[in-house]
Amino acid sequence: MTRVRQLGETLLLTLIVASVALAGGFQLNEHGASAMSQGGAFAARASDASAIYFNPAGLGFQTTGSIYLGATGIAPTISFYGPAQNNTNAETKMNSQFFTPINAYITYPVMDRLQVGVGAYNAYGLGTEWPDDWSGKNLVTKVDLKTYWFTPTLAYRLMDNLSIGVGVSYVSGTLLLKKAAPFDSRVTLDMTAHGWGFDGGIDYKATPRLTVGLTYRSKVKVDASGSAGFVPDIPVLPTGGVNATITLPATGYAGVAYKFCDALTLEADYQYIGWSSYDNLTFTFTKDGSSTSAPKNYSDTYILRVGGEYSIGWLKLRGGAYYDHTPVSDPYVDPLLPDANRYGLSAGIGLNLTDHLKIDAGYLFIHFFDRSLTNTIPATSFDGTYKSYANLFSLDLGYSL
Amino acid sequence: MKLTKPVIVALSLAITLLYGGCKNTAPNGPVAGLGGATVAKYVAVGNSLTAGYQSNGLFASAQAYSFPNLIAGQLTQAGGNVGTFQQPLYSDPGTPDAATGKASRYELISWVGPVIGPRGLTPGSPVNTALPRPYDNLGVPGAVIFDFLDSASFASKAIAPRSNPLFLLVLRDPALGKSIFQQAVALRPDLVTFWLGNNDVLGYATSGGVSPSAPTSTPIFTALYTQAIGTLRAALPNAKIVVANIPDVRSIPFFNTVGPKIAASLPAGYYLRYQMHGNTSLAFDSTRLSEPNPPLITLTGSPYASLIGHPTGKWYRDHSYPALPPGIDTTKPFGLHPQNPWPDALVLDATEQTTAGTSVQAFNTVIAGVAATNKAVVVDINGFFNAVKANGYRTSGMVFTADYISGGLFSFDGVHPSDQGSGVVANQFISAMNSSFGWSIPLVDVSALPALTVPLSKGSKVYPVIPEGAFSQLETLWGAR
Numbered sequence: 001m002t003r004v005r006q007l008g009e010t011l012l013l014t015l016i017v018a019s020v021a022l023a024g025g026f027q028l029n030e031h032g033a034s035a036m037s038q039g040g041a042f043a044a045r046a047s048d049a050s051a052i053y054f055n056p057a058g059l060g061f062q063t064t065g066s067i068y069l070g071a072t073g074i075a076p077t078i079s080f081y082g083p084a085q086n087n088t089n090a091e092t093k094m095n096s097q098f099f100t101p102i103n104a105y106i107t108y109p110v111m112d113r114l115q116v117g118v119g120a121y122n123a124y125g126l127g128t129e130w131p132d133d134w135s136g137k138n139l140v141t142k143v144d145l146k147t148y149w150f151t152p153t154l155a156y157r158l159m160d161n162l163s164i165g166v167g168v169s170y171v172s173g174t175l176l177l178k179k180a181a182p183f184d185s186r187v188t189l190d191m192t193a194h195g196w197g198f199d200g201g202i203d204y205k206a207t208p209r210l211t212v213g214l215t216y217r218s219k220v221k222v223d224a225s226g227s228a229g230f231v232p233d234i235p236v237l238p239t240g241g242v243n244a245t246i247t248l249p250a251t252g253y254a255g256v257a258y259k260f261c262d263a264l265t266l267e268a269d270y271q272y273i274g275w276s277s278y279d280n281l282t283f284t285f286t287k288d289g290s291s292t293s294a295p296k297n298y299s300d301t302y303i304l305r306v307g308g309e310y311s312i313g314w315l316k317l318r319g320g321a322y323y324d325h326t327p328v329s330d331p332y333v334d335p336l337l338p339d340a341n342r343y344g345l346s347a348g349i350g351l352n353l354t355d356h357l358k359i360d361a362g363y364l365f366i367h368f369f370d371r372s373l374t375n376t377i378p379a380t381s382f383d384g385t386y387k388s389y390a391n392l393f394s395l396d397l398g399y400s401l
Numbered sequence: 402m403k404l405t406k407p408v409i410v411a412l413s414l415a416i417t418l419l420y421g422g423c424k425n426t427a428p429n430g431p432v433a434g435l436g437g438a439t440v441a442k443y444v445a446v447g448n449s450l451t452a453g454y455q456s457n458g459l460f461a462s463a464q465a466y467s468f469p470n471l472i473a474g475q476l477t478q479a480g481g482n483v484g485t486f487q488q489p490l491y492s493d494p495g496t497p498d499a500a501t502g503k504a505s506r507y508e509l510i511s512w513v514g515p516v517i518g519p520r521g522l523t524p525g526s527p528v529n530t531a532l533p534r535p536y537d538n539l540g541v542p543g544a545v546i547f548d549f550l551d552s553a554s555f556a557s558k559a560i561a562p563r564s565n566p567l568f569l570l571v572l573r574d575p576a577l578g579k580s581i582f583q584q585a586v587a588l589r590p591d592l593v594t595f596w597l598g599n600n601d602v603l604g605y606a607t608s609g610g611v612s613p614s615a616p617t618s619t620p621i622f623t624a625l626y627t628q629a630i631g632t633l634r635a636a637l638p639n640a641k642i643v644v645a646n647i648p649d650v651r652s653i654p655f656f657n658t659v660g661p662k663i664a665a666s667l668p669a670g671y672y673l674r675y676q677m678h679g680n681t682s683l684a685f686d687s688t689r690l691s692e693p694n695p696p697l698i699t700l701t702g703s704p705y706a707s708l709i710g711h712p713t714g715k716w717y718r719d720h721s722y723p724a725l726p727p728g729i730d731t732t733k734p735f736g737l738h739p740q741n742p743w744p745d746a747l748v749l750d751a752t753e754q755t756t757a758g759t760s761v762q763a764f765n766t767v768i769a770g771v772a773a774t775n776k777a778v779v780v781d782i783n784g785f786f787n788a789v790k791a792n793g794y795r796t797s798g799m800v801f802t803a804d805y806i807s808g809g810l811f812s813f814d815g816v817h818p819s820d821q822g823s824g825v826v827a828n829q830f831i832s833a834m835n836s837s838f839g840w841s842i843p844l845v846d847v848s849a850l851p852a853l854t855v856p857l858s859k860g861s862k863v864y865p866v867i868p869e870g871a872f873s874q875l876e877t878l879w880g881a882r
Contacts, residue, residue: 020704041839077425078425079425081428081430082426082430083796083797084430084431085433085796085797085844086796086797086828086844086845087832087835087841087842087843088430088431088433088843088844088845089427089428089429089430089431090843091427091433133849135797135846135848136797136798136801137798137846137848138797138848139796139797139798161854179798180848182852183852183853184851184852235586253615257570306623334798336712370428372428378795379795379798379800381795381796381797381798381799382796382797382798383429385428385430386730387423387425387426387428388425
């Protein structure tokens with residue numbers, strides 16, 4: 001019963017967090033302090049309960065039940081310089097925001113080779129907020145997309161060195177979008193969304209030193225519906241119901257970990273993200289059946305990750321780096337989501353406080369390459385330069401039986 | 402748990418260092434400036450478009466967004482030292498209609514229709530009359546190219562046949578200068594924008610080719626324009642002079658709003674029968690309005706469009722005809738029967754369109770030539786508005802079109818720009834100056850200007866109804882000279 005209550009509380013906590021776009025597009029990849037400390041290269045080892053996200057098969061090698069619970073604090077700093085259309089280089093700072101997505105995982109070995117678990121996390125999210133009267137207000141003033149993933153997972157150790165895992169995700173989300181509308185009106189779209197997805201993984205300890213992991217997480221089509229409110233409300237504007245379908249892309253990991261000695265393990269991962277499923281964003285208004293569609297034309301993309309862990313008794317030192325390639329080509333970049341190529345540098349520590357209790361803390365610095373635009377599509381017509389960086393802090397508490 | 406304390410300290414330190422150590426710095430980009438030039442005085446010469454006339458009236462809250470006032474603000478941002486740009490402000494709701502004595506400004510009267518027109522408000526009054534020098538904005542609504550050098554008394558233009566009191570409002574006292582030219586030169590400007598000539602063809606077109614019955618002739622326009630710019634250049638040998646050409650009148654919503662609505666509402670097989678140019682008796686044509694190059698129905702036709710098909714002589718009564726013209730039978734269905742046709746004054750037919758278009762083209766050729774001779778820069782407003790009519794205009798997520806009201810660029814009278822439209826026009830001037838003079842003036846942020854707050858849905862069969870008589874003030878300004 002205690003465990004059930006804990007799970008309930010965890011879900012509640014998750015419901016009140018927000019998140020920001022940190023990976024390409026509006027993906028989030030920070031789902032555990034240990035993984036984040038190591039550049040997110042974790043799919044081969046998947047050695048704690050966050051395996052539910054990184055590679056469900058990793059649970060098959062975990063012989064005890066555990067709880068892994070924590071949060072990531074995200075502080076992005078984003079500036080826009082322009083618009084070039086107005087022959088200006090003036091800076092507009094995105095409103096200062098702080099996000100705290102939470103991750104919670106519970107696992108339990110029901111049989112010798114069979115682990116079950118459930119995870120709650122935010123795999124996609126976006127938080128953009130520009131000043132109300134900035135020159136891009138007709139494009140966006142605020143976006144707040146949150147997705148909550150609840151993923152029951154099953155892992156089975158087929159052989160002593162081979163494990164497989166599968167999960168099913170129920171995805172619930174909210175989307176808030178604000179911008180200026182024609183005739184000096186302001187529109188707020190307030191929507192909720194639901195969808196289902198699945199994932200699967202394989203973890204193979206090829207030799208005592210070498211581990212290989214593969215993970216696939218399906219795309220999730222979420223149907224969103226809610227209300228469109230205009231202030232002031234003008235008769236010709238489509239106040240009332242609004243619908244949209246958003247596809248959260250599939251993602252996959254291929255990871256290789258190598259244990260150089262008992263104390264040192266390094267891992268390299270290739271992460272694939274099927275962003276080409278995000279080709280447009282269309283809102284349909286029920287009042288008059290009209291719709292507004294923005295072409296996005298994202299491309300499939302990748303992230304390269306390396307990281308590792310060095311153990312000194314009860315202390316673990318971690319570090320890592322990654323390079324994240326933007327899925328958005330220049331013409332389609334807009335202030336809704338000022339995407340860019342970026343790299344991340346991370347470091348962190350783990351402390352085994354007792355035989356059962358451990359604490360992981362991590363820090364990640366993300367630097368975005370300058371995104372200079374000279375040819376945004378006509379519907380955007382908003383050229384200029386975006387500069388961004390972000391600081392992330394992550395803390396997780398682990399308890400194993 | 403003791404161990405967590407040093408961890409927290411170390412993390413806090415890292416946070417402080419990294420958080421404080423990173424800052425976004427401005428990339429290379431345009432730097433506002435005038436390339437070392439001094440601009441201490443800017444004067445705008447023109448007509449209603451320069452004055453900031455909007456929605457059939459001159460009023461302070463629109464004058465604040467006149468394109469010259471917007472340019473003056475941007476010049477200051479670029480290091481110009483033009484001070485407060487002085488305008489002949491007229492307090493809201495603005496100038497009166499001579500016929501009614503009430504403010505002529507159009508507003509939304511009713512959503513049903515919708516009905517747009519004057520609200521019958523008590524007019525405002527001039528508020529900047531004590532300025533002991535000419536205004537920086539010398540745009541006089543109704544001015545034609547002839548008026549620039551003309552030193553006839555301003556008061557005489559207030560009475561018939563001109564009946565235009567606005568010369569007196571803008572130019573005030575002959576002691577400040579006896580003509581627009583004299584007052585402009587008295588200010589010793591470094592920069593002059595000059596946009597005249599529109600009214601030399603606009604009045605012809607908006608009156609359906611009736612009053613006046615022809616645009617200013619090309620030879621006369623050529624002589625007047627050559628003299629105007631030549632005299633200005635001689636008086637200001639070192640000033641930057643920027644002239645704008647004349648937009649094709651057919652690109653404005655005044656001509657493109659009512660016709661398509663009528664075409665959409667006519668039953669299949671019915672044609673609009675309208676009077677041909679200059680023929681007040683029986684000539685008519687059966688062109689389908691929706692076909693290519695249709696006759697253009699004026700916005701002044703809006704109160705009559707709902708009468709199509711009814712046996713009515715309302716137009717003749719409204720215009721105080723002592724008797725019906727020969728051959729007209731108002732017991733026949735209005736607009737559908739050859740004996741009760743849509744009146745000539747409410748349509749720019751193919752012949753009239755050609756006349757207006759030919760004049761615009763000829764005038765613009767003259768403007769380009771005269772500008773080149775006098776080292777003046779040309780702003781191709783005609784090219785810009787033709788492009789807007791064809792493709793719309795987009796910037797910063799906004800979409801503008803040449804549609805009436807919903808297009809966002811034009812005010813309620815379908816001729817004069819809205820606040821945002823003025824910003825777009827100002828940006829055409831600024832872009833031309835930047836590229837010709839090597840300046841880098843930031844453009845007006847159009848998204849920061851007020852938008853029209855009364856939309857009309859596109860494609861609906863509903864057309865705006867502007868009450869009969871509401872345009873009389875404009876017609877007076879354009880008609881007589």
